[in-house]
Amino acid sequence: MNDTTAVTRNERGSRNDATQRAEAAQRNGSALIPPVDVIEDSTGITLRADLPGVAKDKLTLHVESGTLTIEGEVGLALPENMEASYAEVSMPRFRRVFTLSKELDTDKVSAELKHGVLNLRIPKAEHAQPRRIDIKVS
Protein backbone atom coordinates (compact mmCIF):
# COMPACT_ATOMS: atom_id res chain seq x y z
CA MET A 1 0.00 0.00 0.00
CA ASN A 2 2.84 2.24 0.80
CA ASP A 3 4.26 1.53 -2.62
CA THR A 4 1.05 2.54 -4.32
CA THR A 5 0.93 5.75 -2.43
CA ALA A 6 4.48 6.46 -3.42
CA VAL A 7 3.71 5.73 -7.06
CA THR A 8 0.67 7.96 -7.06
CA ARG A 9 2.54 10.69 -5.37
CA ASN A 10 5.32 10.37 -7.88
CA GLU A 11 2.90 10.50 -10.74
CA ARG A 12 1.16 13.46 -9.35
CA GLY A 13 4.47 15.09 -8.62
CA SER A 14 5.68 14.63 -12.18
CA ARG A 15 2.39 15.85 -13.59
CA ASN A 16 2.65 18.93 -11.45
CA ASP A 17 6.15 19.44 -12.78
CA ALA A 18 4.84 19.06 -16.30
CA THR A 19 2.05 21.58 -15.81
CA GLN A 20 4.42 23.95 -14.12
CA ARG A 21 6.82 23.61 -17.01
CA ALA A 22 4.00 24.18 -19.47
CA GLU A 23 2.92 27.24 -17.56
CA ALA A 24 6.47 28.54 -17.45
CA ALA A 25 6.84 27.90 -21.18
CA GLN A 26 3.64 29.78 -21.78
CA ARG A 27 4.89 32.59 -19.61
CA ASN A 28 8.15 32.79 -21.52
CA GLY A 29 6.92 31.88 -24.96
CA SER A 30 3.50 32.84 -26.15
CA ALA A 31 1.98 36.23 -25.59
CA LEU A 32 -0.06 38.59 -27.68
CA ILE A 33 1.79 41.41 -29.39
CA PRO A 34 0.08 44.68 -28.57
CA PRO A 35 -0.34 47.17 -31.42
CA VAL A 36 1.68 50.35 -30.90
CA ASP A 37 2.18 53.81 -32.29
CA VAL A 38 5.65 55.32 -32.09
CA ILE A 39 6.09 59.03 -32.72
CA GLU A 40 9.37 60.86 -32.60
CA ASP A 41 9.75 64.58 -32.20
CA SER A 42 12.76 66.73 -31.52
CA THR A 43 12.78 66.15 -27.76
CA GLY A 44 11.95 62.47 -27.50
CA ILE A 45 9.86 59.48 -28.46
CA THR A 46 6.24 58.83 -27.56
CA LEU A 47 5.07 55.22 -27.55
CA ARG A 48 1.42 54.30 -27.23
CA ALA A 49 0.38 50.68 -26.80
CA ASP A 50 -3.07 49.11 -26.67
CA LEU A 51 -3.20 46.88 -23.61
CA PRO A 52 -6.90 46.25 -22.99
CA GLY A 53 -7.72 44.52 -19.74
CA VAL A 54 -4.32 45.16 -18.16
CA ALA A 55 -4.60 46.82 -14.77
CA LYS A 56 -1.90 49.18 -13.55
CA ASP A 57 -0.42 46.67 -11.11
CA LYS A 58 -0.30 43.93 -13.77
CA LEU A 59 1.83 45.95 -16.14
CA THR A 60 5.62 45.69 -16.09
CA LEU A 61 7.94 48.00 -17.94
CA HIS A 62 11.52 46.98 -18.02
CA VAL A 63 14.48 48.87 -19.42
CA GLU A 64 17.69 46.93 -19.54
CA SER A 65 20.83 47.34 -21.66
CA GLY A 66 19.15 49.17 -24.45
CA THR A 67 15.93 47.17 -24.65
CA LEU A 68 12.48 48.13 -23.47
CA THR A 69 10.12 45.31 -22.50
CA ILE A 70 6.42 45.89 -22.08
CA GLU A 71 4.63 43.04 -20.37
CA GLY A 72 1.08 42.94 -19.11
CA GLU A 73 -1.38 40.41 -17.84
CA VAL A 74 -5.03 40.61 -18.78
CA GLY A 75 -7.34 40.43 -15.80
CA LEU A 76 -11.00 40.09 -16.66
CA ALA A 77 -13.79 39.87 -14.13
CA LEU A 78 -14.98 36.50 -15.37
CA PRO A 79 -18.16 35.28 -13.73
CA GLU A 80 -18.07 31.91 -12.04
CA ASN A 81 -18.60 28.80 -14.16
CA MET A 82 -18.46 30.75 -17.39
CA GLU A 83 -17.83 28.68 -20.49
CA ALA A 84 -16.04 30.50 -23.27
CA SER A 85 -17.76 29.99 -26.60
CA TYR A 86 -15.78 32.31 -28.85
CA ALA A 87 -12.46 34.05 -28.30
CA GLU A 88 -10.44 36.46 -30.40
CA VAL A 89 -8.15 37.37 -27.53
CA SER A 90 -6.92 33.87 -26.84
CA MET A 91 -4.05 34.54 -24.46
CA PRO A 92 -4.24 36.52 -21.25
CA ARG A 93 -0.86 38.14 -21.76
CA PHE A 94 0.77 40.88 -23.78
CA ARG A 95 4.46 41.25 -24.43
CA ARG A 96 6.59 43.31 -26.76
CA VAL A 97 10.27 44.18 -26.77
CA PHE A 98 11.85 47.20 -28.41
CA THR A 99 15.49 48.06 -28.94
CA LEU A 100 16.25 51.59 -27.83
CA SER A 101 18.84 53.79 -29.43
CA LYS A 102 21.72 55.40 -27.61
CA GLU A 103 20.54 59.00 -27.56
CA LEU A 104 17.43 58.15 -25.52
CA ASP A 105 17.56 58.92 -21.82
CA THR A 106 16.24 55.74 -20.20
CA ASP A 107 16.42 57.24 -16.70
CA LYS A 108 13.68 59.72 -17.48
CA VAL A 109 11.03 57.44 -18.95
CA SER A 110 7.55 58.38 -17.87
CA ALA A 111 4.51 56.16 -18.31
CA GLU A 112 0.78 56.56 -17.95
CA LEU A 113 -1.93 53.92 -18.32
CA LYS A 114 -5.46 55.05 -19.01
CA HIS A 115 -8.42 53.01 -20.32
CA GLY A 116 -6.05 50.26 -21.40
CA VAL A 117 -3.73 52.53 -23.39
CA LEU A 118 -0.14 52.89 -22.26
CA ASN A 119 1.44 56.23 -23.00
CA LEU A 120 5.21 56.11 -22.70
CA ARG A 121 7.50 59.07 -23.11
CA ILE A 122 11.23 58.58 -23.56
CA PRO A 123 13.09 61.87 -23.74
CA LYS A 124 16.33 62.30 -25.59
CA ALA A 125 19.45 62.84 -23.55
CA GLU A 126 20.64 66.42 -23.05
CA HIS A 127 23.55 66.07 -25.42
CA ALA A 128 21.28 64.72 -28.12
CA GLN A 129 18.79 67.59 -27.98
CA PRO A 130 18.72 69.59 -31.15
CA ARG A 131 20.62 72.83 -31.18
CA ARG A 132 21.51 75.32 -33.70
CA ILE A 133 25.09 75.52 -34.72
CA ASP A 134 26.37 78.98 -35.42
CA ILE A 135 28.53 79.39 -38.40
CA LYS A 136 31.40 81.72 -37.87
CA VAL A 137 32.51 83.80 -40.72
CA SER A 138 36.23 84.15 -40.86
Add this chain to the structure above:
Amino acid sequence: MFQSLFPRDVFAELDRLQREMRESFDLSPSIRGLGRGGFPALNVGGTPQSVEIFAFAPGLDPATVEVNLDRGVLSIAGERKPDLPADDGGKAAVHINERFSGRFRRVVSLSDDIDPNGVSADYRDGVLHITAKRRESARPRRIAVQ
Protein backbone atom coordinates in the same frame (compact mmCIF):
# COMPACT_ATOMS: atom_id res chain seq x y z
CA MET B 1 12.70 48.65 -61.61
CA PHE B 2 10.95 48.73 -58.29
CA GLN B 3 7.63 48.12 -59.95
CA SER B 4 8.76 44.81 -61.30
CA LEU B 5 10.14 43.84 -57.91
CA PHE B 6 7.03 44.80 -56.01
CA PRO B 7 4.11 44.34 -58.36
CA ARG B 8 1.71 44.84 -55.47
CA ASP B 9 2.00 45.67 -51.83
CA VAL B 10 3.71 42.65 -50.29
CA PHE B 11 2.01 43.10 -46.93
CA ALA B 12 -1.43 43.41 -48.46
CA GLU B 13 -0.75 40.16 -50.30
CA LEU B 14 0.27 38.45 -47.07
CA ASP B 15 -2.89 39.73 -45.42
CA ARG B 16 -4.97 38.36 -48.25
CA LEU B 17 -3.20 35.00 -48.06
CA GLN B 18 -3.78 34.82 -44.33
CA ARG B 19 -7.45 35.66 -44.76
CA GLU B 20 -7.92 33.05 -47.43
CA MET B 21 -6.27 30.41 -45.30
CA ARG B 22 -8.53 31.28 -42.40
CA GLU B 23 -11.58 31.17 -44.61
CA SER B 24 -10.67 27.74 -45.92
CA PHE B 25 -10.44 26.39 -42.38
CA ASP B 26 -13.72 27.87 -41.26
CA LEU B 27 -16.34 25.59 -42.77
CA SER B 28 -19.43 27.60 -41.86
CA PRO B 29 -18.58 31.28 -41.83
CA SER B 30 -21.03 33.72 -40.30
CA ILE B 31 -23.28 35.79 -42.56
CA ARG B 32 -21.62 38.88 -41.09
CA GLY B 33 -18.25 37.74 -42.34
CA LEU B 34 -15.20 36.89 -40.37
CA GLY B 35 -15.02 39.11 -37.39
CA ARG B 36 -11.52 38.14 -36.44
CA GLY B 37 -9.03 40.94 -36.76
CA GLY B 38 -11.65 43.64 -36.42
CA PHE B 39 -11.80 46.31 -33.77
CA PRO B 40 -12.69 45.76 -31.01
CA ALA B 41 -11.72 42.13 -30.54
CA LEU B 42 -14.54 40.15 -28.94
CA ASN B 43 -14.62 37.26 -26.51
CA VAL B 44 -17.96 35.65 -25.77
CA GLY B 45 -18.86 33.26 -23.02
CA GLY B 46 -21.95 31.99 -21.31
CA THR B 47 -23.19 30.94 -17.93
CA PRO B 48 -26.55 29.30 -17.19
CA GLN B 49 -27.83 32.73 -16.12
CA SER B 50 -26.29 35.06 -18.65
CA VAL B 51 -24.26 35.68 -21.79
CA GLU B 52 -21.00 37.55 -21.25
CA ILE B 53 -19.39 39.60 -24.00
CA PHE B 54 -15.97 41.19 -23.62
CA ALA B 55 -14.99 43.83 -26.19
CA PHE B 56 -11.30 44.77 -26.06
CA ALA B 57 -11.64 48.44 -26.92
CA PRO B 58 -8.91 50.47 -25.23
CA GLY B 59 -8.67 54.23 -25.26
CA LEU B 60 -12.34 55.11 -25.64
CA ASP B 61 -14.44 57.62 -23.81
CA PRO B 62 -17.14 55.39 -22.25
CA ALA B 63 -19.74 58.09 -22.85
CA THR B 64 -19.29 57.88 -26.62
CA VAL B 65 -19.64 54.10 -26.93
CA GLU B 66 -23.01 53.01 -28.22
CA VAL B 67 -24.31 49.62 -27.20
CA ASN B 68 -27.65 48.77 -28.76
CA LEU B 69 -29.86 45.73 -28.60
CA ASP B 70 -32.36 45.43 -31.41
CA ARG B 71 -34.38 42.24 -31.94
CA GLY B 72 -31.76 40.03 -30.40
CA VAL B 73 -28.88 41.66 -32.25
CA LEU B 74 -26.37 43.43 -30.07
CA SER B 75 -24.24 46.11 -31.69
CA ILE B 76 -21.26 47.95 -30.31
CA ALA B 77 -20.35 51.14 -32.13
CA GLY B 78 -18.16 54.15 -31.54
CA GLU B 79 -15.19 56.05 -32.71
CA ARG B 80 -11.58 56.08 -31.69
CA LYS B 81 -9.91 59.36 -32.46
CA PRO B 82 -6.46 59.22 -33.98
CA ASP B 83 -3.74 60.06 -31.45
CA LEU B 84 -1.18 60.84 -34.09
CA PRO B 85 0.06 64.40 -34.36
CA ALA B 86 -1.38 66.50 -37.12
CA ASP B 87 0.96 67.29 -39.95
CA ASP B 88 2.97 70.11 -38.42
CA GLY B 89 5.52 70.64 -41.11
CA GLY B 90 7.54 67.50 -40.55
CA LYS B 91 8.54 68.14 -36.94
CA ALA B 92 7.27 64.80 -35.69
CA ALA B 93 7.91 61.49 -37.39
CA VAL B 94 5.56 58.56 -37.06
CA HIS B 95 7.70 55.44 -37.03
CA ILE B 96 5.09 52.82 -36.21
CA ASN B 97 1.36 53.21 -36.71
CA GLU B 98 -0.48 50.00 -35.85
CA ARG B 99 -3.24 51.13 -33.54
CA PHE B 100 -6.74 51.33 -34.91
CA SER B 101 -8.41 54.70 -35.34
CA GLY B 102 -11.72 55.70 -36.83
CA ARG B 103 -15.31 54.55 -36.54
CA PHE B 104 -16.12 50.97 -35.67
CA ARG B 105 -19.15 48.74 -35.33
CA ARG B 106 -19.37 45.13 -34.33
CA VAL B 107 -22.52 43.05 -34.19
CA VAL B 108 -23.33 39.89 -32.26
CA SER B 109 -26.59 38.00 -32.54
CA LEU B 110 -27.68 36.74 -29.16
CA SER B 111 -29.69 33.65 -28.44
CA ASP B 112 -33.48 33.87 -28.12
CA ASP B 113 -33.56 33.48 -24.36
CA ILE B 114 -32.03 36.90 -23.62
CA ASP B 115 -34.06 39.33 -21.56
CA PRO B 116 -33.80 42.71 -23.39
CA ASN B 117 -34.20 44.56 -20.10
CA GLY B 118 -31.42 42.66 -18.40
CA VAL B 119 -28.45 43.93 -20.40
CA SER B 120 -25.77 45.89 -18.59
CA ALA B 121 -22.37 47.15 -19.67
CA ASP B 122 -19.31 48.48 -17.89
CA TYR B 123 -15.95 49.75 -19.09
CA ARG B 124 -12.78 48.97 -17.16
CA ASP B 125 -9.12 49.08 -18.22
CA GLY B 126 -10.18 49.41 -21.83
CA VAL B 127 -12.45 46.37 -21.82
CA LEU B 128 -16.18 46.77 -22.39
CA HIS B 129 -17.97 43.99 -20.52
CA ILE B 130 -21.57 43.39 -21.51
CA THR B 131 -23.72 41.05 -19.47
CA ALA B 132 -26.99 39.93 -21.00
CA LYS B 133 -29.23 38.06 -18.59
CA ARG B 134 -31.17 35.06 -19.76
CA ARG B 135 -34.93 35.04 -19.19
CA GLU B 136 -36.03 33.57 -15.91
CA SER B 137 -38.15 31.03 -17.76
CA ALA B 138 -35.22 29.84 -19.85
CA ARG B 139 -32.80 29.19 -17.00
CA PRO B 140 -32.05 25.61 -16.15
CA ARG B 141 -33.92 24.38 -13.11
CA ARG B 142 -34.46 21.23 -11.23
CA ILE B 143 -37.93 19.86 -11.19
CA ALA B 144 -39.00 18.33 -7.94
CA VAL B 145 -40.60 14.92 -8.16
CA GLN B 146 -43.77 14.76 -6.14
